[in-house]
Amino acid sequence: MNQKRKTPFRESGHKEKSARPEHLQKAIVQERARKRRSFRLKPQVKIGGIIILVLLLVLSGSMIFLSGKKAGSGNAREVLSAKAEETKVEKTKVKKTKGKKKSKDIVEMKESKEIPFEPHCVDSTRPENLISYTNIEVDGNILENVADYKADADISFNIGEDYTDADGIVTFRGNSFRDNPTHGYANMTSFKLNKLWSADTGSLSSGSAVWTGSGWTGQPLMRKWPKEVKAHMNMTEKAKADDELVEVIYACMDGYVYFLDLKTGEKTRDPLYLGYTFKGAGALDPRGYPIMYVGAGYNSNEGTARVFVVNLLDCSVMYTFGDNDEFSLRGSLSFFDGSALVDVETDTLIYPGENGIMYLIKLNTKYDQNNGTLSIQPGKTVKWRYYGTRSSTESFWIGMEDSAAIYKGYAFMTDNGGNLMCLNMNTLQLVWVQDTLDDSNSTPVLEIENGHLYLYVSTSFRLGWRSYDSATIPIWKIDAETGEIIWHTDYECYTDDGVSGGVQSTIACGKNSLSDYIYVTVSKTSDNASGVLACLKKSDGSKAWEDSSSYAWSSPVCVYNEDGSGKVLYCNSTGDIRLLDGKTGKLEDTVSVSEGVIEASPAVYDNYAVVGTRDCKIWGIELQ
Numbered sequence: 001m002n003q004k005r006k007t008p009f010r011e012s013g014h015k016e017k018s019a020r021p022e023h024l025q026k027a028i029v030q031e032r033a034r035k036r037r038s039f040r041l042k043p044q045v046k047i048g049g050i051i052i053l054v055l056l057l058v059l060s061g062s063m064i065f066l067s068g069k070k071a072g073s074g075n076a077r078e079v080l081s082a083k084a085e086e087t088k089v090e091k092t093k094v095k096k097t098k099g100k101k102k103s104k105d106i107v108e109m110k111e112s113k114e115i116p117f118e119p120h121c122v123d124s125t126r127p128e129n130l131i132s133y134t135n136i137e138v139d140g141n142i143l144e145n146v147a148d149y150k151a152d153a154d155i156s157f158n159i160g161e162d163y164t165d166a167d168g169i170v171t172f173r174g175n176s177f178r179d180n181p182t183h184g185y186a187n188m189t190s191f192k193l194n195k196l197w198s199a200d201t202g203s204l205s206s207g208s209a210v211w212t213g214s215g216w217t218g219q220p221l222m223r224k225w226p227k228e229v230k231a232h233m234n235m236t237e238k239a240k241a242d243d244e245l246v247e248v249i250y251a252c253m254d255g256y257v258y259f260l261d262l263k264t265g266e267k268t269r270d271p272l273y274l275g276y277t278f279k280g281a282g283a284l285d286p287r288g289y290p291i292m293y294v295g296a297g298y299n300s301n302e303g304t305a306r307v308f309v310v311n312l313l314d315c316s317v318m319y320t321f322g323d324n325d326e327f328s329l330r331g332s333l334s335f336f337d338g339s340a341l342v343d344v345e346t347d348t349l350i351y352p353g354e355n356g357i358m359y360l361i362k363l364n365t366k367y368d369q370n371n372g373t374l375s376i377q378p379g380k381t382v383k384w385r386y387y388g389t390r391s392s393t394e395s396f397w398i399g400m401e402d403s404a405a406i407y408k409g410y411a412f413m414t415d416n417g418g419n420l421m422c423l424n425m426n427t428l429q430l431v432w433v434q435d436t437l438d439d440s441n442s443t444p445v446l447e448i449e450n451g452h453l454y455l456y457v458s459t460s461f462r463l464g465w466r467s468y469d470s471a472t473i474p475i476w477k478i479d480a481e482t483g484e485i486i487w488h489t490d491y492e493c494y495t496d497d498g499v500s501g502g503v504q505s506t507i508a509c510g511k512n513s514l515s516d517y518i519y520v521t522v523s524k525t526s527d528n529a530s531g532v533l534a535c536l537k538k539s540d541g542s543k544a545w546e547d548s549s550s551y552a553w554s555s556p557v558c559v560y561n562e563d564g565s566g567k568v569l570y571c572n573s574t575g576d577i578r579l580l581d582g583k584t585g586k587l588e589d590t591v592s593v594s595e596g597v598i599e600a601s602p603a604v605y606d607n608y609a610v611v612g613t614r615d616c617k618i619w620g621i622e623l624q
Helices: 043-074 076-091 237-241
Strands: 131-138 193-200 203-206 209-212 221-223 247-251 256-261 291-295 307-311 316-321 341-343 348-352 357-362 366-368 373-375 381-388 405-407 410-414 419-424 429-435 445-449 452-458 470-479 485-494 517-523 530-537 543-550 557-560 566-571 576-581 587-592 603-605 608-612 617-623
Touching: 131 429, 193 587, 221 603, 247 608, 247 617, 256 617, 291 348, 348 410, 381 419, 405 445, 452 517, 470 517, 485 517, 485 530, 517 566, 530 566, 543 576, 557 603
Parallel strands: none
Antiparallel strands: 131 381, 193 617, 203 209, 221 247, 247 256, 291 307, 307 316, 341 348, 348 357, 357 381, 366 373, 405 410, 410 419, 419 429, 445 452, 452 470, 470 485, 517 530, 530 543, 557 566, 566 576, 576 587, 603 608, 608 617
């Protein structure tokens, strides 16, 4: 197989490309007691009335019994469905408003944010146009007929902002819509970037490959742990005593996971050495459980790349999977650059891999916060794979390097073979597939506009597949129900062997004052060194403004003040962090933090940004 370097450093390694505390919302229905009227009745009337009342009660009870029996025999599914829906309502959580404290005396009914959504294909997005076949394996047994598969319990996600109530950033781009790598408000006044602290990382060699610092996608995770949880963690006493501590959890390419104080950069605990290169962001459990899921992006001297499930109480490894998976159609390749999601209701880990497999693993999680005990007992494991009509060992490889975005029971993901796929998670049937032309590394971002679901995505430029010189890179808005293209805005881009042009980043969808725009970094636009941050209008894809600098693989981040005004932050290949006005594109400030490239994507908590660099530093930046 061909080898590709996902790094702007020529000396760096080769890589084969392919890809509810309790807030339960209770609907309390109170019936008013009917007022009784006093009557003075004759004894005969009393006795007669009682007899009549008894007869009526018996007759009524018989009717209810017969009606219930009928429902139990003929409408069991509907009754169970209604009961399940009632239970679901009971379990709905009250979402905390970021940056504002709700009155403890007020309990509000949560407004339903679901939208009508019935995904289906049209002629141009029929799965068979681009996908030759799919297979499903359940606990090691491959199903003879994929249509026979049905999930034991439905996987279903609400909108992205409801993915977690945990105080922090728990997955790549924040949630299941992949639309917000920030927490709280920045409340900037001077719009300056202040270098607060830096922490050292290192490098890792494996054969001829050398991986340094933080790479693509490289986003840090952040968590403000409750003190009851911290009491059982292997943190420093200082970290445990700080009730305001936000812990930065950063898996890096040197084989370590680093734990740092967001405000000072001090170690909150010793780094965890796992011995594999980590390019992806990893993920924390959305239930607030102290669990990290992180996949290795390359093999090492320790063995073949795999996914680690880590107990963050003591930093022990509870489970690994994915290495040398015989179900893979890519042989021994088992890289994992994507960021996992967990379906809370079914306790299911959802993880797509570059080996071309989507993993659905029943975790059977047990966590006792008071006693500080945590365990998982992975049970039923379901794997889904596919093979494209253009797939080969030479080009249009199978495999997902991006992170899946999910709404309800449908996952959206791009792959290394030019496919944007909508997969029903409960039947594991493809609903629609759209052609993305090339090797895609851009995670789809979901966005609800006027009650309809869309997604924004782009693609990169793999040298030699479409061209050896330049190629058109579209930025798409796509109807998430059908996969049809709403609009596309094209950029002509160049590429290097191993340092791809086009879009390696994930699009930022503006909100609040920026709700009319999307932001995307496009690499190698006029030559192999240059690039732009493009601001496009959501309505039609027209260009509102562009910021030109050196090219960027790092994903842009929209940050907001409490009044809703927004700025855009992004990092580029010459080591600069740039802050711009989201509406006008005016450059507010820039700061250089590296002599080399920044491939990683920043995350922002309140007014603190954190990002790692390829020259072995993690930087803490204050947004002033």
